[in-house]
Every structure is written in C-alpha cells, then in structure tokens.
Amino acid sequence: MSVTENQPVPGGIDDEPPAPVRAAGAVLWRAGAGGVEVALVHRPRYDDWSLPKGKLDPGELPAHAAVREVAEETGFSCVLSRFLTRVNYSVPAAGGGRAPKVVDYFTARAGNGSFAPNDEVDELRWLRTDQARELLSYPHDVGVLDAFEKSPAESATVLLVRHAKAGKRSEWAGDDNLRPLTEAGRQQRDALHSLLPLFGPSRIYSAPRLRCEQTVAPIAAELGIGIATEPLFSEEGYLGDPDAAADVLRRVAGGHGTAVVCSQGGVIPDLVARLAHSADLPLGEVVSRKGSVWTLTFALDRPSGNGSGPALRLAAADYLADPLA
Structure with missing residues (x-):
C-alpha cells in the first residue's frame, strides 16, 4: 500500500510559515x-x-x-x-x-x-x-x-448555551428581565441557529430572561416546539440553590433526546464545574462567553433496584466557542 499523507516531501522553506x-x-x-x-x-x-x-x-x-x-x-x-x-x-x-x-x-x-x-x-x-x-x-x-x-456506551447530551449579546445592563433603563438582544446578539443567535440543529435537539429550556429566550427562539420555531422556562437557570435562581439547579439539569439530561438549555454567565461556569466535580471529571478553567456552548455528555448508568430510574453523571464537557469569534 502506498500511503502518502504523512510522508515528508522535498521543498523549500518560505519566509512565512504556511497557514494551518x-x-x-x-x-x-x-x-x-x-x-x-x-x-x-x-x-x-x-x-x-x-x-x-x-x-x-x-x-x-x-x-x-x-x-x-x-x-x-x-x-x-x-x-x-x-x-x-x-x-x-x-x-x-x-x-x-x-x-x-x-x-x-x-x-x-x-x-x-x-x-x-x-x-x-x-x-x-x-x-x-x-x-x-x-x-x-x-x-x-x-x-x-x-x-x-x-465515551460512554449509553449517553445523553445537553447543549448548555450562554445567551447572545444584549448590551450592557447599566445602559438599559427598563426591567432587566426584558433586556433584548442587540444587533450583534441577533447575529450570534443566527449563527447558533445554524450550529445547534446539527446535534439534533428535541427539547429547549431557558432561564426566564427575554435575551435567553430570544437566543433559542429560532430553533424552537423550526422544531415547532415551545421553550420551557426554568427559574433555577437564572442567576438569582441558581445562586439561591445551585445544587437544586444541578439536579434539574441532570433531570433535563435524562429526558428523551438532546436538550438545549440557555442560561447566563453567572450560572454556567459554576454549574459545569459543579457537575464535573460531583462526577470526578477533571476540567480546566470553565469559561463561558456570550454565544458559546458547552456540550455536556452524561453517562446513563443502569437503573438501581429501587425503581428510581437511571443515575446520571457528567462524562464529558466540551466547549464550543462563539460561532462568530
């Protein structure tokens, strides 16, 4: 067999290294x-x-x-x-x-x-x-x-999305819950709309924030489904009971099909780190820029004998940067 993909070839050296x-x-x-x-x-x-x-x-x-x-x-x-x-x-x-x-x-x-x-x-x-x-x-x-x-033989996927850009809180005079996406945020939303369907989502959840709901609204419309709001995925809800929020995310993961969850910057890094720590999964720094996605893979352990259903643990967490970055 003649395999050439990794064989060295003769040639000169340019002043500038070739682009990857x-x-x-x-x-x-x-x-x-x-x-x-x-x-x-x-x-x-x-x-x-x-x-x-x-x-x-x-x-x-x-x-x-x-x-x-x-x-x-x-x-x-x-x-x-x-x-x-x-x-x-x-x-x-x-x-x-x-x-x-x-x-x-x-x-x-x-x-x-x-x-x-x-x-x-x-x-x-x-x-x-x-x-x-x-x-x-x-x-x-x-x-x-x-x-x-x-990778786990039986797994479930949650796409944990930070909402797209919505301007500065200090420059919004109205109710912060109703702060909408900016033009840059709408561009990020559209880029996410082209990316997230590749993972086959069938359920969508959001913090009760207009900017979060707007970020995932086009995907929900395309799928013909509603957006389920979850207060524990908002910053104040999460800070009030982070363990309960982590449990809710595990229950979301245990549902049928891939889920999209849109949340905030004050939630996502700690939530991912908490899930990783409870599963003894080593992670480096957990970042979460606007418009980015954490692809969370949960292992589906076999059900216990008490009928409580399968136990879920985080098996992998992969960061997908803002598609427009």
Whole structure:
C-alpha cells in the first residue's frame, strides 16, 4: 500500500510559515447486529482507509464541515453528539515543504442514507471498532477511535448555551428581565441557529430572561416546539440553590433526546464545574462567553433496584466557542 499523507516531501522553506489547513471529520457509528459499528472510507487517491473527514469551506465551522463531509463521503446523514478530539499533523504544502493540519473530530450517529462510490471514496465498510483499528492506515485515526471507545456506551447530551449579546445592563433603563438582544446578539443567535440543529435537539429550556429566550427562539420555531422556562437557570435562581439547579439539569439530561438549555454567565461556569466535580471529571478553567456552548455528555448508568430510574453523571464537557469569534 502506498500511503502518502504523512510522508515528508522535498521543498523549500518560505519566509512565512504556511497557514494551518483546517479540517473536520467524525466517527460515524450505528448499532449493528454485533454491537456498535463505525464507518471507514477508502480513498483511491491515497489508497488508504480513514475516518470520514475533509477541509473546511470558507466561513464554515468544524461541526458544519464534519456533517457535510460525512454526507459527501458516505452518503449518510448524521447527528452529532459531542466534540471528540483534535488531531494535529503535517501535510505537503503548496510550493513544497510541510504545512500543519488541524482536524476536529466529532461523534456522529448515522441517519438515513446509502453509500455510492464517488470522486473521493470508492468503498465504505461498517466495522466493529477492533476490526476498524486493524484496517485504519494512520496512527492518528486510531487515536481518534480510542477516544470514541472511551465515551460512554449509553449517553445523553445537553447543549448548555450562554445567551447572545444584549448590551450592557447599566445602559438599559427598563426591567432587566426584558433586556433584548442587540444587533450583534441577533447575529450570534443566527449563527447558533445554524450550529445547534446539527446535534439534533428535541427539547429547549431557558432561564426566564427575554435575551435567553430570544437566543433559542429560532430553533424552537423550526422544531415547532415551545421553550420551557426554568427559574433555577437564572442567576438569582441558581445562586439561591445551585445544587437544586444541578439536579434539574441532570433531570433535563435524562429526558428523551438532546436538550438545549440557555442560561447566563453567572450560572454556567459554576454549574459545569459543579457537575464535573460531583462526577470526578477533571476540567480546566470553565469559561463561558456570550454565544458559546458547552456540550455536556452524561453517562446513563443502569437503573438501581429501587425503581428510581437511571443515575446520571457528567462524562464529558466540551466547549464550543462563539460561532462568530
């Protein structure tokens, strides 16, 4: 097999280092007869087996590129569940030398579709992870598969969103609960409207703030569902009983399908840190800029014998920056 993706090539050195090549992909999975199966694609140009991935189009976010590349290379639609890992390596640069390549990978559950050979991919195989590990051509893809296998087999996703920009509180003369999004905030809202549906949300919750509700209103309208307000996701409600707020978020996670929760800057960092601490999940600094999203993955532990239902613990927390940043 001739594999060229990671082989050095001759060439000169430019005065300026080449810009990183940005790409995104996914571990596309489905439930097979023998358990979880993942999709590998064969690229005749390189004669290699890899995970579906490709370069970002201008102005495209990694999540958008991952979903698009999955569809283009495999023929399947998909729903993202979480950011998985980032891989760095080098590739041949235009004009010679090497350029850094940065690939963001997501976990994606396969939807409808069927494979047909195309210009980039001539074969697709659905394999158990142990079989896929043996077939993959590159060590960095094996590392991505390792990260996928460490994810909980049964999980639930909550997209914890900080509301978009609404101007300064000191410059708003009315009831602060009714402070609306600014023009910059509406642009962030629209960017979130293009991002969050990639994760397949089916339920939406919000702090009782106009700016929070406005941030997620377009998604609710598109889904044809209402926005459930939760006072414990507001700053004063959270500060009054943070443990109760964390319990409510766990109950939200335990509902059917992915949930979107829109809250405030005085809530999100402490809430995520609290959930992580209770699950012994090490996290660094928990930031939360306006228009950003924490993708929270909860493990669904088996129900206890007392009929109380499954216990939920935070298994992963991944930060997606403001889409317009």
